Amino acid sequence: MSTSSDIECFRIDESGYTGFDLLNLDQRFQGASAIAISDDDAARLIKQHLPRLQASELKYRTLSRRPANHQPLLALQRDVLSHFKAATYVCDKRFLLVLMFVDYAVEPFYYERGVDFYKDGQNYAMASLLTMAGPTIFGEAAFDAMLAAFQHAAKAKTPEALMALVDAVRATRWQELPEALGPLAKYAAPECLAAIATPGVNTDAALVVLQSLINRMEVMAEGAYRVEHDQSKNLLTYHELLQRFIDHEQNVEFRQTEIAFLKFPLKLTEVTQIDSKTSPAVQLADVMIGAAIEAANTMTGLKSGGLDPDALMSLYADNQFIHMVPSLDFEEQRRFRQGTQASELIDYFSANFAGPSKV
Template identity: 75%
Template sequence: MTCFRIDESGYTGFDLLNADQRWQGASAIAISDDDAACLIKAHFPRLQAAELKYRALSRRKANHPRLLGLMKDLLSEFDCVTYVADKRFMLTLMFVDFAAEPFYFERGIDFYEDGQNYALASLLHMAGPVLLGETALADLMAAFQHAMKEKSPDSLQQLVAAARATNWQQMPEALGPLAKYADRDCLSAIATPGVSTDLAFVVLTSLITRMEVMAKGAYRVEHDQSKNLSTYHDLLQRYIDHDEEVEFRATEITSLRFPLKLTEVTQVDSKNSPAVQLADVMIGAAIESANTLTGSRSNGLDPEALMPLYRDDQFIHMLPNIDFEEQRRFRSGSQGGKAIDYLASKIVGEPD
């Protein structure tokens, strides 16, 4: 049975405004421990550490050619996928999904059709600081994150006040439901028990859509025993346990069908799993490249050398994009709204 090893990076729970960790992501790779051990030995024959750790290796520039060589072998020889998201943009996308979409839904508008939610979130994220006021928009996103966590009447009132403190008339499509109407449907959606700004659910769903395509039959997942991955573990088990027959189209290249081909998820000690260590290398390289490209870090792997190694179907990114026509084509016919409602109630909302 195929086994995908996965690892994550940048997990900060509900806090998507963490200044030190702007990116969150995960990688999955179908490789055996024997093959992984051979690759590690081939590229790092003098490794003395108990396990291969990307962060430790990337600090030394002398290791960069070896890391790039290892990544080239992994991406060319094995089924794998990496997902990376800009957490601040994802918070903006969630704001649109919860603080605007319910308002339009009640008026018969499918806000997910053709990626309208994605387009509006991209515009809000990129133009919002200028149109709405940089500080006011930052305060709004902080208030939204707080309200999604606390779900108290006071936090909801603070959110409405924060929306009204912006120049919301410049973007009424995104902020009007809260700032003008204090819309009850939007506030109710934000106050829904069980929903939060935690991205683990989003990251896993993206990985699963690709693993389901890559796996020819039933497959399983192994991951490290880290505290962060315990959340991923619980969600994966819920995905496995869900046996209703249903399918949703997300984009022109992705869909999600239940029951999954995924049958088992287990935790292992990464020190004893060379394959899990390579999953760490994959996501570590991707996150470091994102930080380098945005000027947050330096002295890591050269992104211009790394990124061409990926095929289009090996790298999923969630970034703002204001090429609206391209996004409309890519997301045409999306059942994102139905999928979100279904997964929120059937997977995230399922009792332990």
């Protein structure tokens, strides 16, 4: 009988978590990394690439401030990505918020009228259009106020918050694209307001991030595996969700994209919190996600300095890096998401994993 120490272990870390607030100006991106590497191998790589490191714990944010560390950090990640199972997920939180708006404040209106709004990724196409052109179409200040009202309504769920959202939508130039904002602006669609008010529906991105990372770990793991992560406050939400994923024993499978499937029960059998100071492997996960978030900020012009983002991204194979960002290549989105079960998956996750724990 195998013990937990014999089972393949992925170390994970996150960055950019701001709870339900996806409009935080200082943290535009959120993500997580997973690496299947032992502490001994991680310590060896750290010593090889950063031999002068004096700190008791490897922290990407501290190391990246010194230009002299940039090439060693790139070389370190090249070794990890070339020789170990690893994956990183990054999402644009503003885009994710708009996507959630489409899922709950728009889609139910069309569903009631027999229209499959998720077919071939139409929801992603509309969310991309709104994210990239919404401020121009509807008015920048009014569009931002609408998004703020939406995330507040999803959290508060009071009649006052829901009507404040309707008022915020009506305050935009919604007539410019009534297909998107008309359900609330013109009709105050009760089916949309009911979806937003549903217990468990919220704008916390942790579930989205974990779902994507688990997809990759499930593919990379040959059999049963476990997860270790740091004891940080932000990771408490991730920890609870992981445990609920592990405990979910119903046999079900969903197709999300042409390359992503999610099947329960998971191969994941255990999740453990540890002190990152004692785990070089968890520290490497911090380096991976820290570098990826920094690259996203650099590439979008939000910050400067740090590692060369093009050099960093070139280290990743296609199946090692997952991103959720807006795209106006609608034909590519349609092909990528053709035949997906997005509607069924959203309903299933809302029923089984969203909201407070049932334990």
